[in-house]
């Protein structure tokens with residue numbers, strides 16, 4: 005089977021990265037979490053207290069985002085520092101959503117993402133993978149689930165990390181982020197015309213992977 009590019013897009017807390025990781029393992033492909041790249045830049049701007057687009061754009065040449073493997077798991081690096089746990093907070097996620105609205109930030113990361121796919125054999129997840137990064141990807145999946153189901157998943161994750169979230173706040177965060185991601189001027193989240201929609205609101209993790217492996221195996 006020739007290697008293909010799998011583009012996975014969808015709303016936040018849809019399980020995109022879990023699905024993308026599982027599919028990459030199944031296929032023997034490289035997994036790339038593009039949200040982590042936006043989060044790393046978001047973290048940099050929080051640390052350096054940069055809020056104006058012009059100052060964020062001016063800082064881009066000083067920002068190097070990369071990935072390393074730690075015990076088989078992919079961790080994102082910011083200027084060589086493993087920042088995997090620091091980027092997984094609500095604050096860093098919201099900042100990622102904000103800085104991802106800046107055209108120059110997107111161009112900076114999209115170029116790196118396209119370079120990662122040159123040899124194919126890649127599963128990349130994000131918001132604009134099937135529309136902008138790899139419009140010619142062979143397999144495009146668009147994941148969705150109801151905001152309540154996604155908020156519950158995020159809530160459970162935060163509780164598992166020892167945090168004490170308020171469900172209504174988590175739900176508001178999910179709907180606010182959906183709004184920003186779908187209404188921004190630059191590459192808003194939208195389903196590519198040729199993407200397959202997978203609504204996993206009522207699927208178990210195993211059921212959803214069966215469906216997704218089925219789509220992938222069409223390329224065998």
Ligand code: DC
Nearest residue numbers: 016038039042100101104130131132
């Ligand atoms: O998938 P995530 O929650 O880790 O993404 C964090 C933010 O980054 C998300 O709110 C929007 C932005 N993002 C983006 O604009 N384009 C991508 N390809 C991936 C993420």
